[in-house]
Amino acid sequence: MKLQRDLSSAARREFLGKLGLAAGCAGTVAAGVGALGAVQEAEAKTDGGASFPTPDYDWTKHRWGYGVDATKCIGCLRCVEACKKENHVAGDAHHFRTWVERYVYLEGEDKPRIDSQQDPVNIAASGSEKEYRFANRYKDAKVEKAFFVPKLCNHCTHPACVQVCPTGATYKTKDGVVLIDHTYCIGCQYCVQACPYGARFFNDVEHVTDKCTWCYHRITKGLQPACVEICPVGARVFGDLNDKQSPISLFIRNNRVQVLKPETGNAPNVYYVGIDKEVN
Amino acid sequence: MPRHIARLIALIVVFGALALLAKWYFTVDSFYEYGHYRANSVPEIAAQAPVFQTPRYCQPCHAERVALWSANSHKTVICEVCHGPAQGHPANGKLPIPTDTKKLCTLCHEAMPGRPRAQPQIDVARHAGDQQCIACHNPHAPKIVAAAAQVAGDAAAGKKRAGACAGCHGAQGVSASDTWPNLAGQNAAYLAKILGAYKSGDQKDMVMTPMAQGLGDADVQNLAAHFAGLSCAAARNESSAADVAAGKALAKNCAACHGETGVATNPAWPKLAGQKAGYLANALKAFRAGLRRDPTMAGVSRGLSDADIANLAAYFSAQSCAPAPGGRAP
Numbered sequence: 206m207k208l209q210r211d212l213s214s215a216a217r218r219e220f221l222g223k224l225g226l227a228a229g230c231a232g233t234v235a236a237g238v239g240a241l242g243a244v245q246e247a248e249a250k251t252d253g254g255a256s257f258p259t260p261d262y263d264w265t266k267h268r269w270g271y272g273v274d275a276t277k278c279i280g281c282l283r284c285v286e287a288c289k290k291e292n293h294v295a296g297d298a299h300h301f302r303t304w305v306e307r308y309v310y311l312e313g314e315d316k317p318r319i320d321s322q323q324d325p326v327n328i329a330a331s332g333s334e335k336e337y338r339f340a341n342r343y344k345d346a347k348v349e350k351a352f353f354v355p356k357l358c359n360h361c362t363h364p365a366c367v368q369v370c371p372t373g374a375t376y377k378t379k380d381g382v383v384l385i386d387h388t389y390c391i392g393c394q395y396c397v398q399a400c401p402y403g404a405r406f407f408n409d410v411e412h413v414t415d416k417c418t419w420c421y422h423r424i425t426k427g428l429q430p431a432c433v434e435i436c437p438v439g440a441r442v443f444g445d446l447n448d449k450q451s452p453i454s455l456f457i458r459n460n461r462v463q464v465l466k467p468e469t470g471n472a473p474n475v476y477y478v479g480i481d482k483e484v485n
Numbered sequence: 486m487p488r489h490i491a492r493l494i495a496l497i498v499v500f501g502a503l504a505l506l507a508k509w510y511f512t513v514d515s516f517y518e519y520g521h522y523r524a525n526s527v528p529e530i531a532a533q534a535p536v537f538q539t540p541r542y543c544q545p546c547h548a549e550r551v552a553l554w555s556a557n558s559h560k561t562v563i564c565e566v567c568h569g570p571a572q573g574h575p576a577n578g579k580l581p582i583p584t585d586t587k588k589l590c591t592l593c594h595e596a597m598p599g600r601p602r603a604q605p606q607i608d609v610a611r612h613a614g615d616q617q618c619i620a621c622h623n624p625h626a627p628k629i630v631a632a633a634a635q636v637a638g639d640a641a642a643g644k645k646r647a648g649a650c651a652g653c654h655g656a657q658g659v660s661a662s663d664t665w666p667n668l669a670g671q672n673a674a675y676l677a678k679i680l681g682a683y684k685s686g687d688q689k690d691m692v693m694t695p696m697a698q699g700l701g702d703a704d705v706q707n708l709a710a711h712f713a714g715l716s717c718a719a720a721r722n723e724s725s726a727a728d729v730a731a732g733k734a735l736a737k738n739c740a741a742c743h744g745e746t747g748v749a750t751n752p753a754w755p756k757l758a759g760q761k762a763g764y765l766a767n768a769l770k771a772f773r774a775g776l777r778r779d780p781t782m783a784g785v786s787r788g789l790s791d792a793d794i795a796n797l798a799a800y801f802s803a804q805s806c807a808p809a810p811g812g813r814a815p
Contacts, residue, residue, distance in 0.1 A: 257519075257524075257527070257528070258527040258528040258531045259528060259531050259532075262531070264527075276601060277601060278601075279593055279600045279601065279604045280597070280599055280600065281592045281593045282592070283566050283592070287537060287565075287566075287570075290536055290537070290569075290570050291535070291536040291537055291570070307599055308599075309598060309599065338592055339597065339599075341595060341596075341597050343597075343598045343599075344596075344597070344598070346598075348598040348599075351598040351599035352599050353599050353600075373516070373521040373522040373523070374522070375522075376520060376521065376522035377520075378527060379519070384526070384527065384530055386522060386523050386526035387526075388523070388526065389522070389523055389526070418530065420535075421530050421531055422530060422531055422532065422533035422534070422535060423535050425531040426531075426535065428535055428539065429539075431535075431536065431537045434537055434539060434563060434565075435537065435563065435565065435566055437559075437561050437562040437563075437566055437593060438561065438601075438604070439561060
């Protein structure tokens with residue numbers, strides 16, 4: 206009797222085990238089929254009628270690129286202020302989606318002196334952390350060479366920040382822009398560490414990472430990024446690399462361009478003209 | 486299969502199924518749609534409203550300003566660079582009109598190492614002292630147009646007509662009275678311009694108007710060439726009671742056009758160095774009162790007191806009219 210009960214118990218266990226296994230297999234298959242369906246659905250979406258991400262803008266038709274002509278930049282910092290207003294970035298001297306660096310080579314010195322708008326001397330010259338101005342601090346110095354370099358997110362083809370994000374909160378769009386999904390960002394700042402260009406910063410109010418989006422909300426409406434729009438001297442250039450007559454295509458074709466830190470393998474998409482090897 | 490192994494496998498399978506279920510439940514619909522991210526975040530970001538609106542937005546209401554601005558050298562500096570973002574305007578009120586132009590304009594135009602050579606730059610203290618930029622410059626058309634007309638007069642012919650001028654301005658163009666200006670060595674383009682203005686009626690004077698109306702266009706050119714060619718060395722003025730040092734400080738505001746010592750940088754503008762103090766003071770007062778019309782001079786003379794005018798006149802009349810390299814101290 207006891208033996209029989211043991212046997213039936215064993216059989217029941219075996220049966221339940223097999224059932225579980227079958228359920229597991231079925232679940233896996235179902236998930237696989239479901240995923241396949243989702244992929245097919247996605248493909249159908251990109252191929253057919255409705256465009257993404259907006260009804261008037263199809264991201265498969267564009268590949269954005271950015272150019273900086275440092276020989277034109279006058280260091281007026283209108284781009285920095287415009288970017289902050291356009292993207293509602295904190296009005297202080299510590300958070301910037303784009304910034305401008307000044308490189309000054311003094312006579313008898315090997316290395317350039319580098320400052321940006323957030324340097325305390327420059328903040329003192331502007332009189333406010335919300336306004337930016339380069340102080341004329343080298344007016345009486347013996348300057349051998351000096352120039353300004355605007356900087357921003359490079360929207361790399363192989364972005365290290367996207368690779369390290371544990372939650373899929375940052376990603377590369379089909380039109381070549383690296384974006385941040387603020388609802389998925391957990392604020393771990395791994396991406397801030399991963400970016401070789403220092404383009405990302407932490408938004409302490411919302412506890413998320415932030416950075417330049419090339420004004421994705423503007424370019425998808427046919428506008429230029431705010432910094433490009435505002436630049437009074439045309440030092441910033443933006444356009445579609447797919448269009449051979451776009452400002453950025455002409456900029457790359459008509460100039461000897463370079464990118465910052467190509468050795469990192471990120472393949473950046475901001476092209477520079479007129480910078481020294483000290484700029485990186 | 487040993488029982489404990491089967492149990493273990495079953496347990497793993499149950500956990501796997503639960504994990505899959507949880508993943509399915511917690512993953513938002515659009516997550517794997519295009520990749521390892523939430524596809525819906527893309528249209529969310531794209532839906533933000535632009536803050537900067539571009540000049541096309543300003544054009545319908547401010548057509549006149551836009552037309553002036555777009556035809557002049559600031560055409561690459563869009564409206565919102567100086568007036569701020571236009572989002573919400575006009576519903577939310579007016580956009581700011583910058584008043585501290587000295588601070589605003591120098592953001593781009595202060596001479597600074599690192600600015601490209603093509604960028605127009607000024608040494609702020611020497612260019613205009615404490616003056617606001619808009620005193621002289623219209624921000625929508627900032628270049629002060631002073632194309633000096635080419636004077637192609639015959640000085641010898643001019644000398645023959647100059648007899649009528651000698652009574653007031655002196656036979657050699659050096660006036661005997663403090664009220665009337667010296668003409669000797671004055672810029673020819675300026676002389677031709679001002680004589681032409683009397684002739685056309687753009688500028689009026691009891692004595693000069695009838696005299697200029699009697700001149701032909703060639704006479705104007707010839708007279709300008711004649712007086713410009715005379716030496717101003719004889720034009721020495723007695724020191725006046727006014728404060729020359731105070732005048733010198735004020736004269737920084739004039740330096741951009743008239744030169745630091747009153748020797749103009751552009752022949753379209755008059756030399757002031759060695760000019761009669763009484764004449765200079767009267768001219769400034771006429772500009773201030775609007776009797777002489779010139780948009781630039783109206784702006785710069787508006788804030789001057791009678792004492793300022795006297796000091797300025799004393800300073801310029803005490804200067805040497807010959808171009809002095811390095812600038813001579815008074």
